[in-house]
Amino acid sequence: MTPTNLTIRPIEARRIEERLDGIVPDIERFVLEPLIAEIEQLKKDRNAVVLAHNYMTPDIFHGVADLRGDSLQLARLAADTEADVIVMAGVHFMAETAKIVNPDKTVLIPDMRAGCSLAESITGADIRLLRQRYPGVPVVTYVNTSAEVKAESDVTCTSSNAVAIVESLDSDRVIFLPDQYLGKWVASQTDKDIILWHGSCMVHEKFTGAELREYRDLYPGIQIIAHPECPPDVLDEADFVGSTSGMINWVKDEVPRQVVMVTECSMSDNVAVESPETEFVRPCNLCPHMKRITMEGIRDALLHMQHEVDVPGEIAERAKVAVDRMLAVGATR
Ligand code: 13P
Numbered sequence: 001m002t003p004t005n006l007t008i009r010p011i012e013a014r015r016i017e018e019r020l021d022g023i024v025p026d027i028e029r030f031v032l033e034p035l036i037a038e039i040e041q042l043k044k045d046r047n048a049v050v051l052a053h054n055y056m057t058p059d060i061f062h063g064v065a066d067l068r069g070d071s072l073q074l075a076r077l078a079a080d081t082e083a084d085v086i087v088m089a090g091v092h093f094m095a096e097t098a099k100i101v102n103p104d105k106t107v108l109i110p111d112m113r114a115g116c117s118l119a120e121s122i123t124g125a126d127i128r129l130l131r132q133r134y135p136g137v138p139v140v141t142y143v144n145t146s147a148e149v150k151a152e153s154d155v156t157c158t159s160s161n162a163v164a165i166v167e168s169l170d171s172d173r174v175i176f177l178p179d180q181y182l183g184k185w186v187a188s189q190t191d192k193d194i195i196l197w198h199g200s201c202m203v204h205e206k207f208t209g210a211e212l213r214e215y216r217d218l219y220p221g222i223q224i225i226a227h228p229e230c231p232p233d234v235l236d237e238a239d240f241v242g243s244t245s246g247m248i249n250w251v252k253d254e255v256p257r258q259v260v261m262v263t264e265c266s267m268s269d270n271v272a273v274e275s276p277e278t279e280f281v282r283p284c285n286l287c288p289h290m291k292r293i294t295m296e297g298i299r300d301a302l303l304h305m306q307h308e309v310d311v312p313g314e315i316a317e318r319a320k321v322a323v324d325r326m327l328a329v330g331a332t333r
């Protein structure tokens with residue numbers, strides 16, 4: 001089978017020996033395939049699904065993920081699944097969001113330490129202070145935040161719907177937090193006055209415009225596509241700006257000869273499997289939080305039903321209002 005076919009069929013329809021064909025070296029398949037078989041059996045026993053973010057390593061992304069996507073897609077998929085157990089192969093805020101939209105399901109994360117520099121940059125108390133300073137101004141909160149922060153917000157957003165969410169509000173001024181760079185990008189796409197917070201992503205803030213200009217010199221004609229968590233000088237250099245799934249779709253639709261995906265490292269590895277016509281130039285900025293999720297960790301999560309992510313009732317209820325508002329805006333556009 002060709003690598004392209006690998007992702008067309010749902011994972012349960014693929015033989016385990018086919019899943020990592022051409023994706024990891026044969027020596028690694030020897031270790032990984034028994035692990036995949038164990039995980040598949042545990043998924044059946046527990047009536048569980050593995051939801052995987054686009055930044056997971058290729059063994060997870062192509063080997064055991066039932067459903068894959070960006071933050072918005074994962075939130076929607078979590079809301080729709082009929083499984084009893086959700087294993088979030090992603091970071092903690094993604095697992096919390098899955099729990100918020102699915103309070104009756106068991107949500108597991110393979111490693112509780114899988115956090116996010118953006119989520120760490122702000123607390124619920126910070127939002128209460130912002131509301132005192134800017135009375136009546138609505139608060140739009142990026143999903144890369146804790147449930148406590150979401151509970152203090154009017155509506156959440158992701159990188160794929162941030163502009164639409166801001167535009168949907170009946171106010172000329174909007175508080176947008178915590179990502180200053182995503183907020184600046186949104187400000188460049190709307191006439192609304194955006195009040196920013198000072199958070200940033202430790203992975204995307206490392207990219208520079210100068211580095212991308214070097215790629216243009218080194219690889220004439222290369223296409224540069226970037227995640228909106230990057231600083232403005234990086235986004236100014238980009239041919240396309242979008243969420244992780246937005247970037248993947250752009251590559252599939254445009255089929256560029258050469259591309260650099262200005263985002264976390266594993267994504268190019270995952271997409272390259274599905275886009276053999278495109279050459280990927282790969283700067284490697286890894287997210288240390290995403291990389292805490294491993295195949296063994298997923299197996300252990302299902303085996304021992306660990307580590308359960310819970311959100312206290314009152315916080316979950318208020319956070320759900322903000323998340324549901326976001327999902328409703330997406331549904332009407
Ligand atoms: P996406 O919603 O675009 O997948 O982004 C999530 C994230 O953590 C990017 O760093």
Ligand code: SF4
Binds near residue numbers: 117
């Ligand atoms: Fe957070 Fe950045 Fe890692 Fe995404 S890549 S989870 S925004 S630290």
